Amino acid sequence: MRSSSSSPALRAWQLLLLAGLFLAWHVLAVPGIVPPIYFDDPYKAAFFFGEPLKVLGRIWNWFVGGDIYRHLWVTLLETMLAFVIGTVSGIVIGIWLALAPTASAIFDPYIKALNAMPRVILAPIFFVWFGLGIASKVALGVTLVFFIVFFNVYQGVREVSPVVLANARMLGATQKQLLRYVYLPSAMSWVFASLHNSVGLAFVGAVVGEYLGSAEGVGYLILQAEGVFDINTVFAGILVLTAFALVLDGAVTLVEKRLMVWQPRSGETERI
Amino acid sequence: MTLAPALGTSALALENITCTFVSRDDRSQRYTALRDTTLAVAPGEFVAVVGPTGCGKSTLLNIAAGLLEPSAGSVSVLGEPLAGINARAGYLFQTEALMPWRNALDNVTAGLEFRGVQRNEYLAKGNEWLRRVGLGGFGDRYPHQLSGGMRKRVSLAQTLILNPQILLMDEPFSALDVQTRQLMENELLELWSADRKSVIFITHDLEEAIALSDRVVVLSAGPEAHPLGEYRIGLPRPRDVAEVRLTPRFLELHAEIWHAMKAEVLKGYAQQLQ
Numbered sequence: 001m002r003s004s005s006s007s008p009a010l011r012a013w014q015l016l017l018l019a020g021l022f023l024a025w026h027v028l029a030v031p032g033i034v035p036p037i038y039f040d041d042p043y044k045a046a047f048f049f050g051e052p053l054k055v056l057g058r059i060w061n062w063f064v065g066g067d068i069y070r071h072l073w074v075t076l077l078e079t080m081l082a083f084v085i086g087t088v089s090g091i092v093i094g095i096w097l098a099l100a101p102t103a104s105a106i107f108d109p110y111i112k113a114l115n116a117m118p119r120v121i122l123a124p125i126f127f128v129w130f131g132l133g134i135a136s137k138v139a140l141g142v143t144l145v146f147f148i149v150f151f152n153v154y155q156g157v158r159e160v161s162p163v164v165l166a167n168a169r170m171l172g173a174t175q176k177q178l179l180r181y182v183y184l185p186s187a188m189s190w191v192f193a194s195l196h197n198s199v200g201l202a203f204v205g206a207v208v209g210e211y212l213g214s215a216e217g218v219g220y221l222i223l224q225a226e227g228v229f230d231i232n233t234v235f236a237g238i239l240v241l242t243a244f245a246l247v248l249d250g251a252v253t254l255v256e257k258r259l260m261v262w263q264p265r266s267g268e269t270e271r272i
Numbered sequence: 273m274t275l276a277p278a279l280g281t282s283a284l285a286l287e288n289i290t291c292t293f294v295s296r297d298d299r300s301q302r303y304t305a306l307r308d309t310t311l312a313v314a315p316g317e318f319v320a321v322v323g324p325t326g327c328g329k330s331t332l333l334n335i336a337a338g339l340l341e342p343s344a345g346s347v348s349v350l351g352e353p354l355a356g357i358n359a360r361a362g363y364l365f366q367t368e369a370l371m372p373w374r375n376a377l378d379n380v381t382a383g384l385e386f387r388g389v390q391r392n393e394y395l396a397k398g399n400e401w402l403r404r405v406g407l408g409g410f411g412d413r414y415p416h417q418l419s420g421g422m423r424k425r426v427s428l429a430q431t432l433i434l435n436p437q438i439l440l441m442d443e444p445f446s447a448l449d450v451q452t453r454q455l456m457e458n459e460l461l462e463l464w465s466a467d468r469k470s471v472i473f474i475t476h477d478l479e480e481a482i483a484l485s486d487r488v489v490v491l492s493a494g495p496e497a498h499p500l501g502e503y504r505i506g507l508p509r510p511r512d513v514a515e516v517r518l519t520p521r522f523l524e525l526h527a528e529i530w531h532a533m534k535a536e537v538l539k540g541y542a543q544q545l546q
Binding site for chain 1: 337339357358359361362363365367368369370371372373374375382383385386387414415416417430431434
């Protein structure tokens, strides 16, 4: 998302590619335009891959008719809650363990085990614990987000320059001030590097959770459509989710640019 | 040792310091950086410590700063034994020590902020100090946007704004080019002459040591480094570091001290090659 990718020529090429993909999809999937290549029946391609015009029409109806907003709101709320709770707890526990070597040594195997575990299998337990509402999806998202942020913060705190640290101590920083003015800002650059990953995973937690059992949310819409082989609605749900994942990612980039002004960017270093 | 001030009246006194590092993996692996080192600095005195690379100069300074505890010996500051960080000392590090996430002004004012000074008060003082080190309009620049010499000036202002009675400097200008370095040395002398803090200035550059200081202490090559001798530098002040280097007295002193140092430098160099 640097300046190079926002130049008009590049934007035009990117949009052209998108249009090309939709065109290819349309030509290959809609029955009667080209003779069937792979399937023996001209209607099978449309059955498996949907038809782009119908997919876009479905999205249009969702937003104009207003059916989607309730589901979208639920999914986004789950995502945001999972993202915020996972990030904050990752930062807090990451800083704590990085500064407490004994606790870190004790917890080390447990953290490794929890991280190695495929955490989606926790979903059934979360359903039992938190019910089929929002909470179980948030819990699933938190387990995914937490470890990414945690490991980055842990690394960030450990890699604070010892000279910067010694300097702050000589300037009279107390232990608490070191945490706030040295460890935390140093860890934040690592956290922001991980936030793009974790916002995606928060989304995964929400949608997979909905898909496994829920009464609302975009994942639920997709599940319902899949049950009646309505492939166009499935694709519509996927496109809407992708668009909103991009929006969230863009929001993270905006915040990052505001908060990380102190970091050198290429072409900008040593500007005097 | 007759040139040194009496330990009781000194601003900073290191007495019989021995510092041994033990390897964390193998307790039998030990390295004694300093042995029985005594160094005292009088109030207002500028002392330069020279020695070959790897002789424990930085270790000595870290002990004086309270960042490192000696294995044996005692440190006293203005007559009182030192416990923990030396709050009366400012420390100028050899490598980058500025907080990269704070701009120049916020870096300069960090120490005042840590002490709980009012915001408008420390901002005013910070801007004044930035002007004093010649960086008036650069308060909003982040360290990566400043040149090496500018970052050193910010570091200098960051330390001096707290008005420490003792200034510890660890080869602060070694990473700068020759011209910038002479400018910085002159500025340092000018700032120092305003209120005459006690200074320990570590360097491997004998010319820099003589040009700046009142007294030069020569350390032996490590391990087990210890002071070999000390020389009173009677050159008149104010000095210009570029001009003072050409005076006959400077050359005499240089020849005398270099004669004493040469064997140690060769020893240190040989150890590095091993």
